Amino acid sequence: MAQARHNVDWDEMFRIAVDGEKARAYFESTPPADRHTCSMCGKMCAVRTTNMILEGKKVEFCTEK
Ligand code: SF4
Incomplete structure (x- = not known):
């Protein structure tokens, strides 16, 4: 996990959650605009940002849609 x-x-x-169907239902009730985040932080997602930096991508919050 x-x-x-x-x-x-x-x-x-x-797939590996204890109750994956319920987790998916919660997720799909408020889907994030970017599937590489969740609905809480959106494009400010620290996980997404860290992964982008580790992949060598440039991170510009003000110019991203
Ligand atoms: S940092 Fe990313 S994964 Fe964590 S709550 Fe914010 S949007 Fe969700």
Whole structure:
């Protein structure tokens, strides 16, 4: 689960969760605009930002849509 969380891999998290169907239902009731985040922080997601930096991508919050 930690690896799936690190990758923001929702399908894998739902697959290995104790109650994946309920988790998926909660997720889909308020889906994030960017699937590489959750609905809380959106493009300010610290996990997403860290992964982008580790992949060598440039992070510019003010210019991203
Ligand atoms: S940092 Fe925010 S958007 Fe990213 S996974 Fe955590 S709560 Fe969700």
